[in-house]
Amino acid sequence: MAVYTEVPDGELNTFLAQYDLGNVVACKGIAEGVENSNYLLRTTLGTYILTLYEKRVAREDLPFFLGLMEHLAAKGLSCPTPIHARDGQTLHELCGRPAVIVSFLEGMWPRRPTERHCQQLGAALADLHLKGRDFTLSRANALSLAGWQKLVEATKDRADEVEPGLGKVIVDELAFLNAHWPKDLEIGVIHADLFPDNVFFLNDRLSGLIDFYFACTDFLAYDLAVCLNAWCFEPDHSFNITKARLMVQAYQSVRPVPSVETAALPLLCRGSALRFLLTRLYDWLNHPPGAFVKPKDPREYLRKLRFHQGAASAGAYGIG
Ligand SMILES: Nc1ncnc2c1ncn2[C@@H]1O[C@H](COP(=O)(O)OP(=O)(O)O)[C@@H](O)[C@H]1O
Ligand SMILES: N[C@@H](CCOP(=O)(O)O)C(=O)O
Numbered sequence: 001m002a003v004y005t006e007v008p009d010g011e012l013n014t015f016l017a018q019y020d021l022g023n024v025v026a027c028k029g030i031a032e033g034v035e036n037s038n039y040l041l042r043t044t045l046g047t048y049i050l051t052l053y054e055k056r057v058a059r060e061d062l063p064f065f066l067g068l069m070e071h072l073a074a075k076g077l078s079c080p081t082p083i084h085a086r087d088g089q090t091l092h093e094l095c096g097r098p099a100v101i102v103s104f105l106e107g108m109w110p111r112r113p114t115e116r117h118c119q120q121l122g123a124a125l126a127d128l129h130l131k132g133r134d135f136t137l138s139r140a141n142a143l144s145l146a147g148w149q150k151l152v153e154a155t156k157d158r159a160d161e162v163e164p165g166l167g168k169v170i171v172d173e174l175a176f177l178n179a180h181w182p183k184d185l186e187i188g189v190i191h192a193d194l195f196p197d198n199v200f201f202l203n204d205r206l207s208g209l210i211d212f213y214f215a216c217t218d219f220l221a222y223d224l225a226v227c228l229n230a231w232c233f234e235p236d237h238s239f240n241i242t243k244a245r246l247m248v249q250a251y252q253s254v255r256p257v258p259s260v261e262t263a264a265l266p267l268l269c270r271g272s273a274l275r276f277l278l279t280r281l282y283d284w285l286n287h288p289p290g291a292f293v294k295p296k297d298p299r300e301y302l303r304k305l306r307f308h309q310g311a312a313s314a315g316a317y318g319i320g
Contacts, residue, residue: 002293003029005037005052005095012050015094018085019101021045032197034293035213037097040104047104049080052097057213059098064139065212066090066100068132068189073103075131077124078208080105107200107207118231118243120206121199122250125191125227128209129220129255132189141192141216143275145181148174151278158285163299166281173274173305181271182219182264190223191215195230221261224251225268228317229276229304237303241318248319262320269308269317277301 007015012027022044030038030049035057039050053062066082070090073081080102082090090100110117141147152174159166191198193214200208224247232243251257280298287295314320 002031002033002035003037003039004054005097007039007050007052007095011095015092015099016041016043018087018092019083020086021048021083021101033211041101048083048101049104050094050099050101052094052099054097057098061139062091062098064137065215067137068135068215069102069212071135072128072131077128077131078105078206079212080208080210105200105208105210107202109197109199110201111196113196113231113243115243115246116204117196117199117201117206119246119250120201121194121227121231122224122247122252123254124199124206124209125194125223126251126254128191129188129223135189138217139215141190141218143192143214143279144218144271145174145178148177148271148274148278151282155278155281155285159281162281162284163302166298166302169302169305170274170278170281173270173309177267177271177274180267182267185219185221185261185264186258187217188220189215190218190220190226192218192223192226194223194227219261219264219268220255221257221264222268222272224248224257225265225272226275228265228269229272229301233304233307237300239307239317245318248317259320262314265314265317265319266308266311269311270305273301273305273308277305 012024016024025042025044028040030040036054037052041048041050069079070081072079083101084090085092092099152170156167156171159170191212193211198209198211199206227247228244232240234240277298280296280301283295284298
């Protein structure tokens with residue numbers, strides 16, 4: 001349940017009075033999500049999402065995230081756009097938290113991603129990358145090599161509680177990635193967390209992308225690696241080459257991928273697998289007993305990492 005901050009009616013009415021959005025009809029907490037408090041807000045003029053940013057989103061990063069969503073939406077990408085209050089600002093304060101109202105997107109995220117979903121996702125990801133090219137702000141990826149180093153330090157001594165030998169796996173993998181991580185791939189705005197629960201479909205057509213709170217400036221092909229990991233493994237843990245090929249081909253049809261990026265995909269998939277393994281491992285080891293957000297299983301990403309460690313080239317993914 002991702003409602004960490006309860007909003008009393010009086011405070012909500014005072015907050016909404018700063019906008020030209022009419023009066024509150026209903027405001028319901030949304031159970032999904034893990035990072036922030038989200039409410040479905042209905043007013044006399046429409047339906048919106050009210051987000052209160054909790055501790056893990058750094059206040060100084062908010063202008064990047066909000067500016068990016070506004071930039072992409074203005075260029076025609078279907079994503080939430082922050083609503084401006086009468087003072088011209090999108091970011092305000094509610095119940096002691098930074099808070100925004102963003103536009104509501106229709107659709108549902110796919111519980112069982114199909115080949116068609118993967119194909120449409122590939123095209124939408126490339127579209128995001130192209131539309132982000134002229135966004136002027138930048139934000140370093142806090143969850144790349146330096147961030148992984150901090151997470152390895154914070155988890156390696158207790159990692160074997162989750163899986164025997166895991167501490168050595170993460171130390172060795174980080175050393176490998178430090179020695180081999182690419183340096184000269186195209187950089188731009190990436191979403192960095194485009195999992196199925198952040199992609200909406202309506203009547204089997206992709207209808208929108210949400211949750212830009214890990215977005216940053218990094219290798220474009222790294223975003224593709226995040227998606228290959230998040231969308232192309234089956235519940236039995238096998239890698240679905242057909243889904244991967246369709247995703248990459250659809251991506252290529254919008255943004256041609258240079259061969260240097262295709263060749264780097266196995267390595268980038270290793271990095272992306274380590275990234276989600278480490279954040280999940282950290283959350284697994286550090287979540288307070290009785291917390292209402294259940295941590296995600298780190299071992300899912302250990303299996304994915306092992307698959308990529310065994311892949312000699314992009315051919316193992318049906319690509320290239
Ligand atoms: N703009 C939006 N339009 C429609 N639903 C949204 C929107 N933003 C968030 N949601 C709903 O809120 C849920 C959690 O949002 P998300 O941004 O993933 O939260 P968190 O950042 O806390 O993980 C989504 O699964 C979706 O149901
Ligand atoms: N996608 C990450 C967790 C981040 O959750 P989100 O709700 O903000 O997308 C993972 O699966 O580990």
